[in-house]
Amino acid sequence: MKSSVIIFPGSNCDRDMDVALNKYGFKNQMVWHNDQFIPKSDLIVLPGGFSYGDYLRCGSIASKSKIIKSVVDFANSGGLVLGICNGFQILTETGLLPGILLQNKYLNFICKNVFVKVKDKKNKYFKNLKKDILELHIAHNEGNFFCTQQELKALEDNNQIAITYCDSDGLENNENNPNGAIKNIAGIFNKNKNVLGMMPHPERMIDNYLSGEDGSLFFENLLGNLR
């Protein structure tokens, strides 16, 4: 399986993602934002970081870069596009995903482990995943998911909410909501569920000694679903 990680000026999780994808059997290639075409891929990843220094709005400048047209075409033809953190912000700015990530409710940069509940498994990302609750890492200043009431209703009606913040038992409430996101939303799909944007970083949870391995579960499972 081939994957491509797009690098924008200011991306800083691109290499971690490269390590994670290669570790679990993807043949990954790095693609520069100013290229026009993406090499043949089964998965495109928009990594975390601070593309263009978060100028204007997070992800807004990156969403107009040269490579994005190819990403949008790939997504519209059913290809898998995964956006992590800043990648999620970029996906909302391209319009591939609804809503927007606002500044965290309490104005602080949050960097910690959280638990998230997998809300939908009828998709290529989470199908067959052994766990329902994952421990993953978040590191962001703008992770407060916001959308209009109509958009929220559409997300709920079509089961597009992918993961929500919760505690280790799966309880979703205000206390377990780190950034003020509507309905504790940590990640969403597009309607066809081939595009996934999420704030947590699975690529940071792939080493038993350094972190935890719930990220490993995610990548192994994803690769299994694509084979």
Place this chain on the structure above:
Amino acid sequence: MKIKVIVTLKNGVLDPQGKAIQQTLNGMNFNSVTEVRQGKFFEINVNEDNETKAKLNVEEMCKKLLANLVIEDYKII
């Protein structure tokens, strides 16, 4: 021609920076301040003599890049 644009958060959208500024102003004894909303201001030089055309052009810019219409309104002045 110079066109000015103000982008503000829509009513009802959380503005934690505005809130922090308001609380600071209250703490500085500006007690009459009940709310602060923070926005963005742009000055755009366009190579165009016709003001209507220039503003139409800037309106496109607002819709496509300068503002995110999910959370923001724009005003061209």
